[in-house]
Amino acid sequence: MISLRSLHKTYATPHGRYEALRGIDLQIERGEVFGIIGPSGAGKSTLVKCINLLERPDEGDIVIGGQTLTGLDEASVRAQRRRIGMVFQHFNLLNRRTVHGNVALPLEIAGVPRQEIGPRVERLLDLVGLSHLRDRYPSQISGGQKQRVGIARALANDPDVLLSDEATSALDPETTRTILALLRDINRKTGVTVVLITHQMEVVRQICDRVAVLDKGAIVEQGRTLDVFAAPKHEVTRAMVSAVTASDLTEETLAALRTRIEAAAAAQPGIAARVWRLSLAGGDSGALLSDLSTAHGISLSLVQARVEDIQGIAVGTLFVLVQGTPATIEAARDAAQARHVTLEEVLHEPATGRPAHHLAA
Numbered sequence: 001m002i003s004l005r006s007l008h009k010t011y012a013t014p015h016g017r018y019e020a021l022r023g024i025d026l027q028i029e030r031g032e033v034f035g036i037i038g039p040s041g042a043g044k045s046t047l048v049k050c051i052n053l054l055e056r057p058d059e060g061d062i063v064i065g066g067q068t069l070t071g072l073d074e075a076s077v078r079a080q081r082r083r084i085g086m087v088f089q090h091f092n093l094l095n096r097r098t099v100h101g102n103v104a105l106p107l108e109i110a111g112v113p114r115q116e117i118g119p120r121v122e123r124l125l126d127l128v129g130l131s132h133l134r135d136r137y138p139s140q141i142s143g144g145q146k147q148r149v150g151i152a153r154a155l156a157n158d159p160d161v162l163l164s165d166e167a168t169s170a171l172d173p174e175t176t177r178t179i180l181a182l183l184r185d186i187n188r189k190t191g192v193t194v195v196l197i198t199h200q201m202e203v204v205r206q207i208c209d210r211v212a213v214l215d216k217g218a219i220v221e222q223g224r225t226l227d228v229f230a231a232p233k234h235e236v237t238r239a240m241v242s243a244v245t246a247s248d249l250t251e252e253t254l255a256a257l258r259t260r261i262e263a264a265a266a267a268q269p270g271i272a273a274r275v276w277r278l279s280l281a282g283g284d285s286g287a288l289l290s291d292l293s294t295a296h297g298i299s300l301s302l303v304q305a306r307v308e309d310i311q312g313i314a315v316g317t318l319f320v321l322v323q324g325t326p327a328t329i330e331a332a333r334d335a336a337q338a339r340h341v342t343l344e345e346v347l348h349e350p351a352t353g354r355p356a357h358h359l360a361a
Ligand SMILES: Nc1ncnc2c1ncn2[C@@H]1O[C@H](COP(=O)(O)OP(=O)(O)OP(=O)(O)O)[C@@H](O)[C@H]1O
Pocket: 011, 012, 013, 018, 019, 020, 038, 039, 040, 041, 042, 043, 044, 045, 046, 047, 199
């Protein structure tokens, strides 16, 4: 649906030229919800402006639905721009027009006959759940409702692509969830391709099928959202993912665990203890823990956990204290490896001098 091929964009600055996009290659399929995420200064706004043709890239091609947009004259660019519906962070509504009037505006500009505009706007307001507020002005509705107007307006000309530029950044978490759910719903009902530009991993987690990570003007990682969350490769991705799913044990918690383990070992000689970090990407964490303890006769207690639902799949980190004989613990570890789990030993008592190691299932 959208192909970005080797996009380069350089700005002139007082200190010389700055390369904001350094060869972006991306393929976004028809009907998917695709996230482009990156930290501040990564080049997200520049990329948005190139995709909707407000900025011309210095090099490279933008192809939407088979049509190469780079190299077109201004009149053709304006026509092509209608194929992309834009949703903005600050809504960009006209205060002197009603909700209905704001959604009607792009249809008026496109020269749609007056008698067609009314029914079309009503359908759009119905789609975003705002029919009852049609005569209100922007100052009389909430931020979430304003964004619904923004989404209806973006869909007015029946675009192939809905391009959302930080559409939920100005909204509280609950409103963000409802707006993302609405975008997902519209994507399913209409099949419109949705491209979300965001700095929030939470947005990607909730609705994106695939994601590309932008850093310093380049795509550093891309893939299915689930895969990127489960095993982020680039350090920028890891930092953003860990803000949503990962957790670490503090030194205080580790010290308290050591004390607890030593007391248990003194009371029950022959019983060893481990602390495991289990990274899940799918599967049922509760079932995993109970299966391991019942099948192998070990004692398992949860120390700390952060597990998030990524479109129906559990992804996250559990820290568990495992106690048993060394043989039963080894058997349980082998069994854990057979599941969708990455297991890392954080603490090994009594210490054997063996370094902590990673075992990928
Ligand atoms: N018109 C311009 N002239 C010069 N440099 C620019 C211009 N616009 C952007 N830049 C620079 O290009 C880089 C990318 O900027 P861009 O606004 O695309 O990043 P961003 O990922 O959207 O950042 P943020 O999330 O903070 O808005 C930045 O270093 C920025 O300073």
